[in-house]
Amino acid sequence: MSIVIENLSFTYGKKTPYKKQALKNVSFTVNEGDFLGIIGHTGSGKSTLIQHINGLIKLEEGKIKVFDIDLSQKKPDLKLLRRKVGMVFQYPEYQLFDETVEKDVAFGPKNLKMSDEEIKQSVKEAIELVGLDYESIKDKSPFEISGGQKRRVAIAGVIAMKPKVLILDEPTAGLDPKGKEEILELILKLKESSAHTVIMIGHDIDELSRYVKRLIVLNDGQLVYDAKPAKLFENREKLEEMGLDVPIAYKLKCALSEKGVKMGEVANDDDFVREYLKIYKEKKN
Amino acid sequence: MRDFAFGQYYPTGSVVHRLDPRVKIILSLFYLVIIFFVVSYVTYLIVALFLLFVVLISKIPVLSVLKSVKAVIFLLVFTAVLNIFFYKEGKVIAEWGIIVITAQGIDFAVKMILRLSLLVMGSSILMFTSTPTEITDGMEYLMAPLKFVRFPVHDVAIIMSIALRFIPTLMEETDKIIMAQKARGAAFDCGKFTERVKAVVPILIPLFASSFRRAEELALALDTRCYDATPKRTRMKKLKAGWKDFIAVIIVAALGTVILLDKYYFLSFDRMIENALGWNLWGA
Amino acid sequence: MSEAIIFENVSYTYNDGEENAVKALRDVSLSVHEGEFLALVGRNGSGKSTLAKMMNGLILPDKGKVVSFGYDTQNKDTIFEVRKRVGLVFQNPDNQMVASIVEEDIAFGPENLGVKREEIIERVDFALKSVGMEEYRKSTPFKMSGGQKQRIAIAGVLAMLPKALVLDESTAMLDPKGRKEVLDVVKKLNKEEGITVVLITHYMEEALDSDRIAVMDNGKILKEGTPKDIFCDYELIDKAGLKLPTLLNIARRLKEEGVKFNREIFSEEELIEELCQLL
DSSP, X not given: OOEEEEEEEEEESTTSTTOEEEEEEEEEEEOTTOEEEEEOOTTSSHHHHHHHHTTSSOOOEEEEEETTEETTSSSOOHHHHHHHEEEEOSSGGGGOOSSSHHHHHHHHHHHTTOOHHHHHHHHHHHHHHTTOOHHXXXXXXXXXXXXXXXXXXXXXXXXXXXXXXXXXXXXXTTOOHHHHHXXXXXXXXXXXXXXXXXXXXXXXXXXXXHHOSEEEEEETTEEEEEEOHHHHGGGHHHHHHTTOOOOHHHHHHHHHHHTTOOOOOOSSHHHHHHHHHHHHHHHHO | OOSSOSSOOOOOOOTTTTSOHHHHHHHHHHHHHHGGGOOSHHHHHHHHXXXXXHHHHHTOOHHHHHHGGGGGHHHHHHHHHHHHHHOOOSOEEEEETTEEEEHHHHHHHHHHHHHHHHHHHHHHHHHHHSOHXXXXXXXXXXXXXXXXXXXXXXXHHHHHHHHXXXXXXXXXXXXXXXXXXXXXXXXXSSSOHHHHHHHHHHHHHHHHHHHXXXXXXXXXXXXXXXXXXXXXXXXXXXXXXXXXXXXXXXXHHHHHHHHHIIIIISSOHHHHHHHHHTOOOSOO | OOEEEEEEEEEEEETTTSTTOXXXXXXXXXXXXXXXXXXXXXXXXXXXXXXXXXXXXXXXOSEEEEEETTEETTOGGGHHHHHHHEEEEOSOGGGGXXXXXXXXXXXXXXXXXXXXXXXXXXXXXXXXXXXXXXXXTTSOGGGSOHHXXXXXXXXXXXXXXXXXEEEESTTTTSOHHHHHHHHHHHHHHHHHSOOEEEEEOSOHHHHTTSSEEEEEETTEEEEEEOHHHHHTOHHHHHHTTOOOOHHXXXXXXXXXXXXXXXXXXXXXXXXXXXXXXXX
């Protein structure tokens, strides 16, 4: 198991009139190779949760274990933790700062004290992995490339640290439709070739259910569901009460089933098209 | 993430909170001046009781007001030590070689500490009970006469207002950037001085870049909302002083009167008590 | 139908004459009709935002002209007449607010216009009510959700009593709930107050309910038409780098897989009915 979280609770601004409990008794585990999605409306505690996994927020209550690193210990090895868990924040391009793309991507590896040779190698690999041409982009300023490229460079900066777990907070926010699709395809590719465990926070249920194999739902700091997408959507009414939608493909499946058309499991449009074609072709033959 | 990032404002909705900010600013200024006229321990006690009274009716925790002194504690200790060890006149209490401690020296030091602490606590009440916007508004009104010497009061007020508005946003942004760079293995809290200075670059550059981006959009937003359309800009908010403001003025004026009477008329309540009891503390 | 905003052969180049010059608009002609809900879509860098900023004279054309409610935006004397009538709302709500208290922020526009105090208060009331934020009058926007902040930004523009509202990707940074809040407000303003709306968005679902869609690519308008005209033109959608709304995309994929539809599909009901009949 890569990550084990037990009874995690957290409160912001504990001793002020502005205190707010962000997480209440959250428990779940992430296994190696998982593709996990976390969903919940703004303020449901998603960001607080993933910041805990990377040791960016000090653990107050509960237990977190990431590989062999026990975060409930007094002085956990944060450097090792951050090497194992790569974190891509919302709008990650806003953290770029160095003169050249190459130097910027090398920031993480350098902090981890990799050898010069290793740094050069992993930077090149990371830039190529995110689908950019190393030779032509490495000397450019990260401030003069296009928006889509910036985001790729920022992701490369995390990938270059060779994390085993990759966490992404709304990686497609603010992109145009094509840009979104490209980034999602990239994440899929990274999962296969580099970081094998991926946790992705998102808002767009249609988009998330197309990629993740498991979904965690947070509401008011509590974990309310942890299930595979097609199963999760069976709680449609409860989800809608929390202000969360189910994918259109799932809605269509429900509507058809009311009219007597029974389909197999549907979590996204791929499933829907496949299942419908199955029935359609049977009827035609 | 900081929860409430800017200012010490502590909302309780008390009568002190609801005073006209102009009145509060003027009274605070008056208090800052008058405190330098306090000469006797009795009046220090009166001022302290007055502060306690204000803190109680404003419903802010007494402890957080006391804590505001923490910021100047070094200054307090430093001046106290200077006064105790280097004030040479008056009745000698102790003597070690060149170090001479006199009763007057201690008296001076204690009064200095009292004065500075009461000063800091008094002004902190203004900050605890008024939002930054209220202070800006109050200042704008109080600066209004400067318009006649062509001082751009409105523009300055808008600049102040925007600055106040953006401080929490930029602080939040800084937190985010620090977190993002920490996640990339940056260590801000260890290493040699030069390393720490270097570590600031990955925070500052994205912060500047973001500020420029924000400034650009803000400029467009100001234009969109017709900034500078007419020199006859109007104001929605009108500050109005009411009966509670007059009461506040009278209470503070009473405090001022007591302080001035003590200094100029009774020539120190302390002295009167000493004389009545026949003490001789100062070796005169 | 009278015209709210007219573009006549408008061209614009950023950093004109320099090495990094970018042609943003190429000979664009477009009319925004008074009272309509127009959606403007296209990939990043297609020129949408430049077009939006020309509507109230934040950017002036290099060639051609823009006339908003009868005022040429290039006439410096009447620029505030234009800005009063055409309000822009931008992407990041945080960058559009000037004051730390909601009502003071909303009052900023009318204050700049020199509106009388009593009327400013009325306008603030109206604007807050229109966006459903009356109870937040004295609050600070800092801790609010994105949707709430953006509604306040809209209120700030509404207080100038504009005839047209231009939203330049104003929903891009919001979550689905916030997007819906903002969109509902905008639709209501369009229907009930008769305010002309130009909505720039990457979310095709948001364009579905508009009166008209204009598709932009590479500084030009590729096509104008009803949502049906646009979303049934698969070739156009691909060419402009767009994606169909999920529902229509499912229909498209089924068609491409050989399902023979007997009619055009445009709504969920239509699709469900058709899919049942086909079996």
